[in-house]
Amino acid sequence: MAKNTTDVRRYPGFFSFTILCLFLLYTPLIIVTIYSFNDSKSITTWGGFSFRWYQDIFYGLEAAKFKTAAWNSISIALMAGITATVIATSAAIGMIRGEPFKGKSLSFGLINLPLMVPEIVSAVATLIFFSAIGFTRGYMSILLAHIVFCIPFAYLPIAARLEGIEKSYEEAAIDLYATRWKAFTKVLMPLMAPGILSGFLLAFIISLDDFIITNFVKGAGVETLPTAIFGSVKQGIKPNIMALSTLMLLVSIFFVSLSYLINKLGERTGDKQS
Amino acid sequence: MSAPIAPLNAKKNPNAGVFDGIGLWLLSPSWIVIGVFLLLPVFMMLIFSFLTKEFRGGVIWEPTLAAYDQFLFDRGLFGDEPPTIEWTYITIFARSIWQAALATLFCLIIGFPTAYYIATRSARSRSVWLFLITIPYWVNLLIRTVSMKFLIRDTGPLNQFLMSTGVIDSPIHIVNTNFAVQLGLFYSYLPFMVLPIYAAVERYNFALSEAAWDLYADRWTTLRKILIPVVKPGIIAGCILVFVPSLGAFLAPDLLGGAKTFMIGSLIEEQFKGNAGNWPFGAAASMILLSMVLIVLMFYARQQTRAQAGAR
Amino acid sequence: MKHTKKLSAVLLAAAFTAGTANAAEKLSIYHWFEYIPQELLNKFTDETGIEVTMDTFDSNEAMLASLKAGAMGSYDVAVPSDYMVKILLDSGMLQSFESSELSNFDNIDGPWKDPSFDPGRKHSVPYQWGTTSFAVNRDVYSGDINTTDMLFNPPAEVQGKINVLDSQGELILMAQLHLGLEQCSTNRDDVKKLDALLQESKQHWASFNSDGAKDVLVSGDAAVGQIFNGFSTKAREEGANVEYAFPKEGYVAWMDNVVLLKDAPNRASAIAFMDFMLEPENAAAVSNYAQYKAGVTGAEAFFEDTIKNSPELNAPDGSPDGTFIQACNQEAQALYDAVWTRLKK
Numbered sequence: 020m021a022k023n024t025t026d027v028r029r030y031p032g033f034f035s036f037t038i039l040c041l042f043l044l045y046t047p048l049i050i051v052t053i054y055s056f057n058d059s060k061s062i063t064t065w066g067g068f069s070f071r072w073y074q075d076i077f078y079g080l081e082a083a084k085f086k087t088a089a090w091n092s093i094s095i096a097l098m099a100g101i102t103a104t105v106i107a108t109s110a111a112i113g114m115i116r117g118e119p120f121k122g123k124s125l126s127f128g129l130i131n132l133p134l135m136v137p138e139i140v141s142a143v144a145t146l147i148f149f150s151a152i153g154f155t156r157g158y159m160s161i162l163l164a165h166i167v168f169c170i171p172f173a174y175l176p177i178a179a180r181l182e183g184i185e186k187s188y189e190e191a192a193i194d195l196y197a198t199r200w201k202a203f204t205k206v207l208m209p210l211m212a213p214g215i216l217s218g219f220l221l222a223f224i225i226s227l228d229d230f231i232i233t234n235f236v237k238g239a240g241v242e243t244l245p246t247a248i249f250g251s252v253k254q255g256i257k258p259n260i261m262a263l264s265t266l267m268l269l270v271s272i273f274f275v276s277l278s279y280l281i282n283k284l285g286e287r288t289g290d291k292q293s
Numbered sequence: 294m295s296a297p298i299a300p301l302n303a304k305k306n307p308n309a310g311v312f313d314g315i316g317l318w319l320l321s322p323s324w325i326v327i328g329v330f331l332l333l334p335v336f337m338m339l340i341f342s343f344l345t346k347e348f349r350g351g352v353i354w355e356p357t358l359a360a361y362d363q364f365l366f367d368r369g370l371f372g373d374e375p376p377t378i379e380w381t382y383i384t385i386f387a388r389s390i391w392q393a394a395l396a397t398l399f400c401l402i403i404g405f406p407t408a409y410y411i412a413t414r415s416a417r418s419r420s421v422w423l424f425l426i427t428i429p430y431w432v433n434l435l436i437r438t439v440s441m442k443f444l445i446r447d448t449g450p451l452n453q454f455l456m457s458t459g460v461i462d463s464p465i466h467i468v469n470t471n472f473a474v475q476l477g478l479f480y481s482y483l484p485f486m487v488l489p490i491y492a493a494v495e496r497y498n499f500a501l502s503e504a505a506w507d508l509y510a511d512r513w514t515t516l517r518k519i520l521i522p523v524v525k526p527g528i529i530a531g532c533i534l535v536f537v538p539s540l541g542a543f544l545a546p547d548l549l550g551g552a553k554t555f556m557i558g559s560l561i562e563e564q565f566k567g568n569a570g571n572w573p574f575g576a577a578a579s580m581i582l583l584s585m586v587l588i589v590l591m592f593y594a595r596q597q598t599r600a601q602a603g604a605r
Numbered sequence: 606m607k608h609t610k611k612l613s614a615v616l617l618a619a620a621f622t623a624g625t626a627n628a629a630e631k632l633s634i635y636h637w638f639e640y641i642p643q644e645l646l647n648k649f650t651d652e653t654g655i656e657v658t659m660d661t662f663d664s665n666e667a668m669l670a671s672l673k674a675g676a677m678g679s680y681d682v683a684v685p686s687d688y689m690v691k692i693l694l695d696s697g698m699l700q701s702f703e704s705s706e707l708s709n710f711d712n713i714d715g716p717w718k719d720p721s722f723d724p725g726r727k728h729s730v731p732y733q734w735g736t737t738s739f740a741v742n743r744d745v746y747s748g749d750i751n752t753t754d755m756l757f758n759p760p761a762e763v764q765g766k767i768n769v770l771d772s773q774g775e776l777i778l779m780a781q782l783h784l785g786l787e788q789c790s791t792n793r794d795d796v797k798k799l800d801a802l803l804q805e806s807k808q809h810w811a812s813f814n815s816d817g818a819k820d821v822l823v824s825g826d827a828a829v830g831q832i833f834n835g836f837s838t839k840a841r842e843e844g845a846n847v848e849y850a851f852p853k854e855g856y857v858a859w860m861d862n863v864v865l866l867k868d869a870p871n872r873a874s875a876i877a878f879m880d881f882m883l884e885p886e887n888a889a890a891v892s893n894y895a896q897y898k899a900g901v902t903g904a905e906a907f908f909e910d911t912i913k914n915s916p917e918l919n920a921p922d923g924s925p926d927g928t929f930i931q932a933c934n935q936e937a938q939a940l941y942d943a944v945w946t947r948l949k950k
Contacts, residue, residue: 028413028499028502029413030406030409030410030512030516032406033406033407033409033410034410036403036406036407036410037406037407037410037411037422039403040403040404040407040426040483040487041425041426043403043480043483044426044429044480044483044484045429046444047437047440047441047443047444047480048429048432048436048437048440050440050443050444050450051436051439051440051443051444054443054450062443063446063448063449063453080643080644080647081643083647084643087658105322106322106323106326107323109319109320109322109323110319110320110322110323112312112316112319113312113315113316113317113318113319113320114316114320116310116311116312116316117310117312117313117315117316117317117319117320118312118313118314118316118317120316120317126320126324129323129324129327129328129332130323130327132327132331132332133327133331135586135587135590136331136335136583136586137537137538137540137541137582137583137586138538138541138543139541139543139557139558139561139562139579139582140335140338140541140561140579140582140583140586141331141334143338143561143565143575143576143579144331144334144335144337144338144579145330145331145334146565146674147334147337147338147341147572147576148330148333148334148337148338149675150351150674150675151337151341153675155675155678155679156675156676156679157679163330164330166326166330167326167327167330167331170323170326170327174323186310186311189310189311189312190310190311192311193311199311199312199315202311224431227433228431228432228433228434228435230433230434230435230544231543231544234566235565235566238676238679239633239635239658239660239676239679239680240633240658240659240660240679240680241658242660245433245435248435248436248439249435250638250661252439252442252548253638253663253816253817254638254639254816254817254819254820255817255819255820255823255824256439256442256443260439261443264433264436264439264440267432267433267436268432268433268436271428271431271432271433272428272431272432274431275427275428275431276424279424283420347673351673351674370796370797370800370940370943370944370947371793371796371940371943372943381950382950446824447824447825447826448824448825468826469811469812469826563949565670565674566667566670566671570666570669570670570673571946572674
């Protein structure tokens with residue numbers, strides 16, 4: 020019987036599906052990474068291993084363009100990520116710790132609206148909005164649009180973390196004559212920190228990755244890395260774009276791993292408290 | 294903020310907390326930002342869909358139903374023939390639904406066994422497997438789509454490999470076909486299928502399967518009759534998470550599909566960024582897409598409530 | 606909460622300055638894709654100290670749409686083709702300059718000094734000129750290609766392997782040349798014939814693609830591709846066995862021009878750029894890069910040999926001259942717009 024009970028969970032072939040799934044997910048990325056080290060100018064033939072395309076993005080003719088685009092991408096992601104995290108933290112406390120009120124589920128829906136509206140629809144609506152109010156499209160319009168869709172991505176991990184923290188901590192602080200602000204900064208915020216940090220990292224990556232909305236709301240001469248890459252690949256995939264993609268891939272993996280580790284650590288500290 | 298008052302409050306309302314009374318204030322920044330920069334724009338888009346188009350971009354502030362009329366009826370080249378049903382856009386929408394549905398199906402076929410396998414691992418290896426599945430999602434969608442295009446081009450590594458091993462003589466033509474779009478969508482959203490199914494299977498009580506097993510049900514019957522009905526909410530959630538973004542996808546049809554595989558996303562883009570320059574029509578198409586997505590989400594919400602009611 | 610607000614305020618302020626600060630002189634160009642070598646832009650910056658940002662478009666119509674959608678006032682110069690210069694001019698989207706503002710104004714080649722689309726050259730200077738017909742992959746088809754039948758009544762070998770430009774002006778003029786129709790005709794039968802031809806030919810076309818026009822020929826995705834002559838040269842140089850056609854029915858000729866946009870935020874930089882582009886050496890640098898001819902006297906001296914002997918730039922004897930696209934009046938334009946919309950759906 021004991022053998023049977025372990026057996027019943029197992030389905031032959033499911034392991035192969037899992038391997039196939041990972042294979043499908045990673046093959047294109049690995050292939051592009053490999054070909055980014057291709058010495059040949061033609062992307063289809065292998066001409067030996069080299070770093071020339073990495074050199075090209077940093078020192079080549081288009082280096083200035085990529086540098087500006089990278090700066091735009093990173094500064095927008097940083098500011099949008101921080102602003103969205105602040106707004107989301109405040110919203111999470113309001114939703115979870117605030118007084119009950121009518122339309123709470125409506126409020127939840129509004130906060131998560133950017134996740135429900137298809138990206139292309141958000142893009143069109145934002146373009147129409149900026150154009151109708153006569154707002155010149157440029158760096159600011161991208162930043163504002165990014166803050167909006169970053170909010171739910173920051174909100175979800177923050178709210179999840181806050182729900183796991185008992186009310187007694189901040190109540191104890193208040194009982195000890197702390198102000199609300201002190202109770203938040205000295206007690207609640209340190210407890211929420213892992214959630215806030217991983218919320219920020221997710222918002223940061225989401226902003227860094229966005230193409231569709233940025234493409235609609237960007238103004239004259241303002242490019243982010245994804246729009247610069249898109250403009251370039253429309254005319255055919257070039258080897259320097261593969262090198263740039265590989266670098267962005269590494270950046271994404273780095274931040275996701277960071278977020279993952281922070282969450283792991285957070286879970287461990289969370290266990291100790293409960 | 295004096296000490297005696299706090300316990301008094303607590304007695305009156307055992308749920309009263311530190312942030313009672315300022316909850317709405319704390320929520321207001323998010324309401325304002327999303328309200329002003331998303332909800333209001335969506336309403337403006339609705340208004341724009343009823344305005345007159347200006348030649349090549351922009352609108353004239355005169356109300357008209359022209360955009361929806363163009364969507365539904367064909368009035369001939371000179372606009373004076375008796376209207377017949379316009380199939381073009383209905384076809385594009387139907388094709389988008391079909392492509393998104395097929396991509397969802399592929400994701401389900403690969404994603405379900407994967408999610409199940411991961412959920413039945415030990416707690417430690419589970420989180421590693423999950424991490425491996427989620428990484429590609431965080432890699433820029435544009436880069437993933439370009440990578441896929443590079444891989445499956447006529448002269449790309451896939452065809453080169455197959456030709457050098459002698460499996461095929463001439464390259465398989467994949468780019469610019471419907472299949473390429475399905476593949477691209479499948480590839481873009483596969484992790485979305487795995488995660489909710491994983492969550493559902495992880496919560497599944499395997500005693501149910503064991504009971505079935507004891508009653509001489511074989512593995513596949515147990516899967517079909519016991520496991521799948523129980524984890525169904527997770528499967529539906531996964532399908533919606535893949536289907537909805539696939540429906541409005543722009544990158545996969547644009548980069549992998551070519552002009553013959555126009556989908557809703559590329560149709561809308563064309564009205565604003567491309568040659569067509571018909572804003573009211575683009576706004577109308579966006580409204581129709583948004584309504585479709587909201588209907589799917591409402592269906593999902595009802596399913597979830599029903600599932601919860603069933604669980605009780 | 607005050608602190609939070611302060612923080613967001615600081616962030617927003619930082620965003621504003623990141624977007625607008627930096628007092629160095631700037632120039633914002635709205636240009637065709639792959640049409641100016643980066644070296645030349647760097648040279649311009651080195652010589653003038655003006656920082657250049659550039660956005661690109663892939664058809665005259667897309668450029669017009671974007672300018673109308675609120676991009677006016679953010680670009681200083683754009684590079685439209687002949688008929689589009691006239692459309693921009695008629696819509697009041699250009700501003701004029703005096704010929705005395707440009708020290709190189711007299712370098713403009715004779716025939717381009719007083720073009721019909723900008724009489725007296727008060728708003729534009731020549732950039733490059735060339736032709737648009739189509740290129741055929743000679744590995745796929747070896748018969749006579751100098752006929753518009755290749756696009757509108759294609760031989761069996763290339764059916765379903767044709768790419769046309771996603772550009773209303775160029776495609777409709779090619780179809781009109783094929784049928785021998787007048788441009789901008791509002792005659793109902795003419796428009797119907799044109800519409801029928803395009804609807805009929807569409808089944809043989811694989812894609813509408815402008816920015817990938819060269820790539821589809823090089824990768825072999827298309828066997829026939831409507832294309833600008835310079836792009837055909839580049840496709841050939843990148844290894845595609847393609848030949849550029851000079852159809853006996855006619856083909857499109859064009860001149861691209863640097864125009865001074867109304868509300869240009871950096872008018873002085875724009876003038877400096879226009880003057881820079883009239884320098885024979887600089888005009889030739891574009892020609893050598895893009896494989897077209899410049900409308901600037903003395904540029905020939907700097908041409909590389911590939912341009913002098915280019916089969917794409919030298920029509921064989923007996924070929925007709927290229928036809929310029931006409932800017933139609935609003936009534937005619939509305940008709941051709943309807944034809945285009947029906948074609949694209």
